[in-house]
Amino acid sequence: DAGITQSPRYKITETGRQVTLMCHQTWSHSYMFWYRQDLGHGLRLIYYSAAADITDKGEVPDGYVVSRSKTENFPLTLESATRSQTSVYFCASSESGGSSYNEQFFGPGTRLTVL
């Protein structure tokens, strides 16, 4: 399917477990992003990537790891999940240059619950 997909859509895990959230886009967009959405905070940037093998921290990176070996994939790993990481996670992608602005296209989100 064309577009940006996330898996799983729902995940329940326990404190201390490692969890990986997957993000895949079919547009060959250069930029990819991970946000978390919590009540009262809107969306906050966790990590972003400008291209394959180029990643950098966002506003709330602690406890998360990312990689981007291929342009189309941008997995987010919680190395040792904590209850405070219970949230809805959104992946997004955007093009690089070529127009006056580059809107971000968002995936459907992953609802993660850490017990």
Place this chain on the structure above:
Amino acid sequence: AQKITQTQPGMFVQEKEAVTLDCTYDTSDQSYGLFWYKQPSSGEMIFLIYQGSYDEQNATEGRYSLNFQKARKSANLVISASQLGDSAMYFCAIETGFQKLVFGTGTRLLVSP
């Protein structure tokens, strides 16, 4: 650091009326972009409209327009002729470089018949 402030947690409007959702921003950059996204109850994020800091005209996209007042650092979203399907959360965001976005906390809009 860039910041977005949305002071209206919730707004109510009757169908067919216009509504303004407030957004103020703080940035030291000379060049920046402002975005509005809609999030219906189904959860997806839908891009609505964009305003560049150097754009002389206020952006418009169908029933959506952006009231951009650069000196006041405000970028209010105006929805004309509200429809029941406009009921959703609305987020204002500012681009901070490398296309990163900083979002506000959102405004929940409820459109009543």
